[in-house]
Amino acid sequence: MKTIAVLLFLAAAAVGSAQSAASNSPPVNVRIDSEVEQLARGYAAAFSSITHTPIYLIHSRDDTTTVLVSLRSVRAVDGVLVVQDEKGLTYVLNPRDVVMITDAPPKRDN
Numbered sequence: 001m002k003t004i005a006v007l008l009f010l011a012a013a014a015v016g017s018a019q020s021a022a023s024n025s026p027p028v029n030v031r032i033d034s035e036v037e038q039l040a041r042g043y044a045a046a047f048s049s050i051t052h053t054p055i056y057l058i059h060s061r062d063d064t065t066t067v068l069v070s071l072r073s074v075r076a077v078d079g080v081l082v083v084q085d086e087k088g089l090t091y092v093l094n095p096r097d098v099v100m101i102t103d104a105p106p107k108r109d110n
Contacts, residue, residue, distance in 0.1 A: 039095040040076035047074035052103035057083060061097045067106050074101065 033041075047055065054070040070086040081098065083091045 034079055036079035036095055037076070040079060040081050043081055043095055043098055043101055044074050044076040047071065047101055050101070050103050054086075055101065055103050056106055057093075057101050058099040058106060059093060059097050060099050061094075065099070071101070 057068040057071055057074070059066045059068065068083060068085055068091065071083060072086050073082075073084045075082045076095075079095070081091075081093045081095050083093060085091075
């Protein structure tokens with residue numbers, strides 16, 4: 001009986017010390033990027049791979065399509081795209097509204 005009591009005491013002490021050691025460890029932060037953050041980073045990476053100029057960005061929102069011409073930079077900042085054109089104008093865009101970034105001139109509607 002004494003042996004069982006000693007073994008139970010040692011097991012409880014081991015579990016207690018393991019829990020206190022785990023509680024002293026620093027917290028682990030896990031960050032999962034959202035879809036728009038991943039999309040923004042993808043557009044920024046794709047922009048840097050285009051070598052021909054001018055570069056166009058086609059943006060569509062609420063049934064209105066806009067074409068930005070002669071892009072100088074495209075950066076991903078959290079879940080948005082920060083786009084600067086050759087005139088120095090800066091646009092902050094939702095990457096879900098970007099249709100494409102291309103060096104091919106867009107077709108004009110007649």
